[in-house]
Amino acid sequence: PGRLCLNSPGGSFGEGVRLAQSIQHIYFLGTAIAQGHRCESACAIAFMAGGYVDEGLPPVQPIMHPHSTLGFHAPSIEIPSGQYSEQQVTQAWDVALQAVAEIVIMRSGSEDVIGGYNFHDALFHQMLMTPSDSMYYIDTVEKAARYDIAVYPVGLNSAQPADAFRNLCRFVDGPLYGSFDVVPIMRSSSPDRAEAFFRDGFHRGGGYSCRAVLSLDR
Numbered sequence: 184p185g186r187l188c189l190n191s192p193g194g195s196f197g198e199g200v201r202l203a204q205s206i207q208h209i210y211f212l213g214t215a216i217a218q219g220h221r222c223e224s225a226c227a228i229a230f231m232a233g234g235y236v237d238e239g240l241p242p243v244q245p246i247m248h249p250h251s252t253l254g255f256h257a258p259s260i261e262i263p264s265g266q267y268s269e270q271q272v273t274q275a276w277d278v279a280l281q282a283v284a285e286i287v288i289m290r291s292g293s294e295d296v297i298g299g300y301n302f303h304d305a306l307f308h309q310m311l312m313t314p315s316d317s318m319y320y321i322d323t324v325e326k327a328a329r330y331d332i333a334v335y336p337v338g339l340n341s342a343q344p345a346d347a348f349r350n351l352c353r354f355v356d357g358p359l360y361g362s363f364d365v366v367p368i369m370r371s372s373s374p375d376r377a378e379a380f381f382r383d384g385f386h387r388g389g390g391y392s393c394r395a396v397l398s399l400d401r
Contacts, residue, residue: 215245218251227255
């Protein structure tokens with residue numbers, strides 16, 4: 184599958200929505216933000232269209248590099264500086280509302296698109312609550328995991344394998360059931376490998392287990 188690499192400070196929200204719609208209609212097209220690049224404002228709307236779920240295949244998430252920038256904010260009302268008429272204000276307001284309405288339609292899955300538009304409720308809420316002269320950044324691993332945004336590449340701290348395993352199996356979608364502080368059952372199949380198994384307390388309801396293998400030479 185191909186990926187569309189994005190690098191833009193944003194621009195017209197309407198154009199961002201149209202780009203997102205185009206991405207959705209291209210079979211198995213993902214999105215990515217490379218090292219040192221940024222995707223903000225309208226660009227972020229398009230970025231979120233680069234994930235899909237197809238029965239029988241692993242889900243694909245939008246990918247951002249750890250040293251890239253991803254930011255969201257509410258659409259702005261674009262009106263000329265100085266004096267302006269009531270008609271100009273109303274027209275600008277309608278354009279902003281139309282962009283939001285199109286995002287809602289894509290999120291609802293009512294359009295015939297590949298895999299839907301995986302734009303989480305919580306992230307959509309954060310976007311609308313962030314003024315147009317500010318920015319809500321995806322600047323932690325916890326935020327990225329919460330909103331199904333992949334971060335790649337990611338290095339692990341081999342000096343503390345127990346902590347690394349906790350991060351790998353971390354529950355990020357609600358309260359944790361079970362004791363998260365208990366060190367997982369660990370064993371080593373070779374000097375440079377470690378394996379951990381959380382018996383419970385992982386994911387919704389704590390009814391899932393998590394098994395992870397860590398290579399200690401990387």
